[in-house]
Amino acid sequence: MNKSLFAAAVLFQVFLLALVPLNKISAWLYGTEVLLSTVQIDPYDVLRGYYVTMNYEIQNQVAPKGEVFTLLTVDPKGIARPASVVTEKPEGKLFIAGKNNGFTIDYGIGRYYIPETRTKEINKALVGVRGDTDSVVGIVRLDGDGTPALIGIRIGKNEYRF
Amino acid sequence: MMANNSPGFRKALSDELPEWDFLTDEQVLKIRTLYELDAIAEDASSKLASIIFMIGALLIGCGVFAFVAYHWEEMSREARMAILLFAMATSHAVGFLLKNTRRPRLGHALIVLGTLIFYASIGLIEQMFHISTSDRGWGLTLYFGAMAIALAAKSTPNFLIACAGLFATIMDSNPNSSLLLPLHIVLVIGYVLLTRSKISLTAGYFLTAALAFNILDPFLKLEKHFFSFAIFFAVLAPILSAILDRTMKPNPFRGILTGIGIFITAAAAYSLSFEDIARDIGSNASRSPIVDAVIGLGAVAILFAVNRRYLLIAIPCAILILIQYSGVPAIVAANGVALYIGGWSLKSGIDRASSLSFWFGLLFILLVIISRNLEYETGLLMKSLAFIASGVAVIMGGIFFEGRKR
Numbered sequence: 001m002n003k004s005l006f007a008a009a010v011l012f013q014v015f016l017l018a019l020v021p022l023n024k025i026s027a028w029l030y031g032t033e034v035l036l037s038t039v040q041i042d043p044y045d046v047l048r049g050y051y052v053t054m055n056y057e058i059q060n061q062v063a064p065k066g067e068v069f070t071l072l073t074v075d076p077k078g079i080a081r082p083a084s085v086v087t088e089k090p091e092g093k094l095f096i097a098g099k100n101n102g103f104t105i106d107y108g109i110g111r112y113y114i115p116e117t118r119t120k121e122i123n124k125a126l127v128g129v130r131g132d133t134d135s136v137v138g139i140v141r142l143d144g145d146g147t148p149a150l151i152g153i154r155i156g157k158n159e160y161r162f
Numbered sequence: 163m164m165a166n167n168s169p170g171f172r173k174a175l176s177d178e179l180p181e182w183d184f185l186t187d188e189q190v191l192k193i194r195t196l197y198e199l200d201a202i203a204e205d206a207s208s209k210l211a212s213i214i215f216m217i218g219a220l221l222i223g224c225g226v227f228a229f230v231a232y233h234w235e236e237m238s239r240e241a242r243m244a245i246l247l248f249a250m251a252t253s254h255a256v257g258f259l260l261k262n263t264r265r266p267r268l269g270h271a272l273i274v275l276g277t278l279i280f281y282a283s284i285g286l287i288e289q290m291f292h293i294s295t296s297d298r299g300w301g302l303t304l305y306f307g308a309m310a311i312a313l314a315a316k317s318t319p320n321f322l323i324a325c326a327g328l329f330a331t332i333m334d335s336n337p338n339s340s341l342l343l344p345l346h347i348v349l350v351i352g353y354v355l356l357t358r359s360k361i362s363l364t365a366g367y368f369l370t371a372a373l374a375f376n377i378l379d380p381f382l383k384l385e386k387h388f389f390s391f392a393i394f395f396a397v398l399a400p401i402l403s404a405i406l407d408r409t410m411k412p413n414p415f416r417g418i419l420t421g422i423g424i425f426i427t428a429a430a431a432y433s434l435s436f437e438d439i440a441r442d443i444g445s446n447a448s449r450s451p452i453v454d455a456v457i458g459l460g461a462v463a464i465l466f467a468v469n470r471r472y473l474l475i476a477i478p479c480a481i482l483i484l485i486q487y488s489g490v491p492a493i494v495a496a497n498g499v500a501l502y503i504g505g506w507s508l509k510s511g512i513d514r515a516s517s518l519s520f521w522f523g524l525l526f527i528l529l530v531i532i533s534r535n536l537e538y539e540t541g542l543l544m545k546s547l548a549f550i551a552s553g554v555a556v557i558m559g560g561i562f563f564e565g566r567k568r
Contacts, residue, residue: 001258001315006311010251012306012310017287020284020291020303021288028291108294109292149291149292162233
């Protein structure tokens with residue numbers, strides 16, 4: 001087995017790991033923070049652990065198939081609401097980039113992973129606010145291209161950032 | 163070079179050789195050296211050791227997955243990532259060192275563990291950044307990462323992990339990059355030629371078919387021509403074997419490629435033998451017979467041209483392509499083709515003393531008979547007679563096979 005070739009293969013694996021979060025980094029570090037209203041359920045992924053599924057209000061807009069940009073306006077409660085959906089990247093406005101798969105617009109922020117030790121607490125909080133409008137919101141950062149990074153969730157008055 | 167290096171043959175030869183008192187000691191030694199008969203016992207225990215080490219690696223890998231899924235809040239993200247990267251690098255490094263020294267099987271298992279930790283690291287990063295799996299790139303990331311190690315270390319488990327990643331990508335997110343198919347084909351061919359691994363060829367072949375279908379479907383509307391597409395891949399396998407017959411002597415993949423062709427043809431015939439499926443395929447008016455003819459009959463014609471030995475696959479495939487439009491009459495022909503393939507495989511197994519061919523043929527015939535009995539509403543007396551007749555025929559076949567093997 002060739003040492004250099006094997007070392008190159010291992011470094012390639014590390015390089016691939018660096019690529020995984022690449023398109024989220026700028027939003028994560030420098031993005032504009034907005035609140036997006038959601039409805040949630042609480043399943044489990046064998047590799048990544050427990051998570052809250054985030055179904056956003058902005059997902060169910062009428063839009064052409066493919067890449068779209070949803071323009072956002074912030075309401076008096078501080079929650080970003082969908083204004084319209086366009087296919088060209090807007091300038092000078094608040095927007096989020098997504099992809100319409102024919103059923104719903106996917107923004108890549110559909111899951112919020114939570115520690116196993118906090119699942120009961122979060123489940124209880126979710127049950128407590130069930131039925132209340134805007135009681136569960138996603139805390140999202142948006143970069144200049146509209147790429148979103150989900151950095152936390154707010155359930156009622158409590159914020160969770162893991 | 164050994165003419166026949168199958169473990170069964172070598173074991174039988176090793177058992178028989180002491181009885182051949184007509185050979186000189188020098189001739190016996192030459193035969194033992196040529197067929198590496200002294201290594202047989204070592205091969206068996208080596209395989210067992212490999213399996214034990216791989217199970218251990220898999221268990222540790224599962225532990226790492228659970229560690230990631232636990233989502234340890236008390237430990238910072240950076241610390242978790244550092245632990246996994248260190249574990250991955252260490253596992254690969256120690257594995258590499260051991261593989262080149264006295265413990266190659268343990269080393270190989272550690273290299274596989276390194277890739278499993280790589281997979282866990284992908285999950286950790288997605289968890290850290292809350293990347294939704296609908297954003298999915300993890301399957302392709304796993305595919306390329308595992309494939310790199312597979313090629314560098316000639317590791318079939320890593321190759322199979324890579325295949326699993328690509329399969330998950332096909333199932334979940336429908337890859338639409340047209341570069342992926344040719345790249346995948348090159349990687350599979352490269353790995354198979356490097357290692358001569360038959361299991362890798364089989365996995366790579368079926369995965370190529372699935373990937374080709376997903377990528378080409380939007381352009382060629384292959385969903386409507388799925389049956390012809392399956393026949394194309396049934397015929398492609400012996401075509402590849404015929405090409406290899408001319409470039410590699412001997413062709414180590416002839417058996418496996420022929421087997422793949424027979425298996426897919428048998429599956430196609432079996433599926434068309436069901437009334438509901440035959441009606442469904444036959445009544446689909448939006449299909450183009452020209453596309454079916456080009457995909458299916460074109461491949462059969464090429465096979466016929468490259469090697470007439472494979473007529474036994476070409477003829478059933480041509481019949482299946484032609485009958486698929488006929489609706490109910492297709493059922494009769496499909497059953498005939500299915501029983502023909504089963505019978506030919508059974509006979510081939512008896513002639514060549516091949517247990518695999520024999521059992522495949524026998525079990526396939528049984529499957530077809532049982533399916534027909536359960537599918538159609540026939541009288542119980544008729545079903546009773548059919549089952550008894552089938553059972554007697556199977557026992558007779560077994561007696562005949564046993565007699566031939568002796």
